[in-house]
Amino acid sequence: MGRAHNFNAGPSALPLEVLRRAQAELIDYQGTGMSVMELSHRSETYEAIHRSAQDRLRRLLGVPDNYRVLFLQGGASLQFAMLPMNYLSRDAAAAYVLTGSWSEKAAQEARRFGRVQLDSQAKEDGYKTIPEMLDGEALAGASYVHITSNNTIYGTQWHAFPTTQIPLVADMSSDIMSHEVDVEQFHMIYAGAQKNLGPSGVTVVIVRDEWLQQANQDIPTMLQYGVHAKADSLYNTPPTFAIYLMDLVLEWIEEQGGLTAIASRNAEKSGLIYSVIDEYPDLFDGHAAKSARSHMNVTFRLPSDEQSKEFLAQAKALGFVGVKGHRSVGGCRVSLYNAVPVESAARFAEFMRDYARKSR
C-alpha cells in the first residue's frame, strides 16, 4: 500500500524523505558499523548530531545568541511542572491565558507551586477565539505569563503574539517551526517534538540566558533548566535517536526553503479545507472563529452526531487517518502539520465537497 493520508493530531506525519534517509542509515550510520541508537552519547559522532540539531533549530527560528536550546524528555506535560518549579514561588503569582484544554492543564499544574491568575476571555467564548489583548488583572504582579500558541483540540492559533513587560512563555508544541516567530518576544518557548519536529520522546526548550540565572535551584536536579543548560543537554543520556530524527526533519525544513516557505504551504493546506467549510456553512460548522483559525488543526462538526459519524466512517474507508475530533469538541479534526503533503489536504477537501454535493 502507498502512504496514508495522515491527519493524526500527534504523533503525526513525518516527511517521507526523512523516513527514507533514517531507513537507509538505520544499521550503519556513516560507516561506523553501528546504528545511531548504538552510539555512545559521549562519542564525537553522536555529539555532531546533537550540535547539528541545535544549530539548525537556531538558524531556522533565528534564535538569538543569548538564548539556550535544550533537548529534554517528558513532553510538554513535564514542562507544565518544570516551568513553575523553576520560576514560581509560594508567595508569587503566574498568569495563564486559557485558550484550550492544554493551557488549562498547564495552569492546573502551576497551582501546586504558587498563585495562578487566569485570563479566561477565550474560555468564556467556548474556546473559539484568541484574546486580542491580555487581561490586565490576570497579569498584575505575575512572575511570568503563559500562553499556548496553537490549540490542537479546539483548532485555534495565535496569529500575533501579545506584547507585555512580563516574561512571556509559550507552549508551542503544536505549531513550532510551522511559521516564523520573533524569539525575542519570549523568555521561554517549549515544545514536544511529535507534531512538527520529529517523533515523540524529545522536548525542545528555548530559554533566555538571563532568565536561567534566576531559576529556583532548590528542586530536583533533573527538573532544573540550569542543570541541562550547563551540561548542554547531556547531563544524563538523551533520547539520541529522537534527536537524530529531529535533525533530519530540520534539514528537510531547510531544504523546503525554511519557515517562510513552510508557512505559505501550511496556509495553502488549511485554506483548502477552510474554503470548503465556508462554501457549505450549513453542513460544516467550523469551531474556531475565522480570526483565530489554526493552520495546524482544522476542527468542524456536521449538523448531527449521526452525520458526523457517517462522514468519519466514509473518510476512514477512503484511507484518511486520524480525522475524528477530540471528545471534548466532537466532530472532526484535520491536523495539517508540516509533513502533511498539500496533496493530502487537496484530496480531503475534494472528499468534503463530494460529500456535500451528495448530501444536498
Add this chain to the structure above:
Amino acid sequence: MGRAHNFNAGPSALPLEVLRRAQAELIDYQGTGMSVMELSHRSETYEAIHRSAQDRLRRLLGVPDNYRVLFLQGGASLQFAMLPMNYLSRDAAAAYVLTGSWSEKAAQEARRFGRVQLDSQAKEDGYKTIPEMLDGEALAGASYVHITSNNTIYGTQWHAFPTTQIPLVADMSSDIMSHEVDVEQFHMIYAGAQKNLGPSGVTVVIVRDEWLQQANQDIPTMLQYGVHAKADSLYNTPPTFAIYLMDLVLEWIEEQGGLTAIASRNAEKSGLIYSVIDEYPDLFDGHAAKSARSHMNVTFRLPSDEQSKEFLAQAKALGFVGVKGHRSVGGCRVSLYNAVPVESAARFAEFMRDYARKSR
C-alpha cells in the same frame, strides 16, 4: 564496513536482527502506510505494540500479577528523584546501599526529600565489592532500601539480592533482562532502556500494586507513579518508537531462549575476558573483587597510564569501540550487554592475549 565490536557502556549494541526488522518496517508498519513513529499513541495499532512490550516483559521476567509495568521517560536519573518524592517524607528515612557512582547520585538526590542513611561498606572497599549483608544501622527505620544491581563504572554486580523486611528498590538499568530475577523480592525495579532493553529514551518501572497505593500524591502530576499506572503509561504521549524497539528486543530475547539462555551466554562472554585477566594478573589488574565481578562491565587497568593508553589505542585501531574506562576508575571497560555477540568478546580476549604475549 561490517558491524563494529561495540563495547559501549550505554547507549550500546542492539541485536542486528532487531535493527534489520526496524529497518524493513520503518516506512510502512504492517501495511498501515505509516511509520510506527507516525501512529497515534491512541490508535489500536500502537496500543498493540505497547501491550506486547508489557506482556513480553512480564513473561520474560516472571512479573507477578500484583505488579504494574510502566514505561516512563527521563532515565534512571529522573527515577533518583521520583522514588523519594513518592516514598520518602521529610521526617522519615530511606536507606541507600552505596556500590558505585550511580548509587551515590541516587542517595544524593533523596537527601532533598528526607533523611538518608548510608550503607557504605562497598565504598570503604574502593567499590571493589558488594556487601554480603546489609548494614543494620543504615536500615533502621527506613521507608525503603535502595540498591544498584550492577555498577557500570566499577564493574561490580550483585549476584544474590539481600533479603530484608524493608521494601527493596533496585536500579537495574545496566543488568535488567541479563539474567533471571525473583521480582517478588522487590517493591520496585527501575531501569533505563539503553543497555539491555532498547534505545535511550524510555525507562521501565515495575512496581507493586499495594505500594502504589501508598505513594505521595502531593507532587507534580508527571512524577506520580500512580498517575502513569492508572493511565497504563498513556497519561501523555509516550516515546512510541523507543517502546516499539524495546518490544522487538524483548522478542529477540524470547527467540534466544529467554533469560536462562541469555544469562549463560553473558557468563560465557565475561568469562572469556576475565580468564585473560586471571592469566596475566601482572598486566591486567581487574578492578572488581572476584566475587563481585560483573557480567555486564569488565573493568581493568594496565600497570601504567601510558600502557593503558597504548592498549586503548591499539584496541581502537582494531575496531573495538567504547573500551576506554570511566574517568573515575581509569583504564579499560568492556561492556558486554545482551546484544554483544560472543564473537566480539572472543575477538577482544584474543587481542588481550596477543597484547600480553608481545608485552613480555
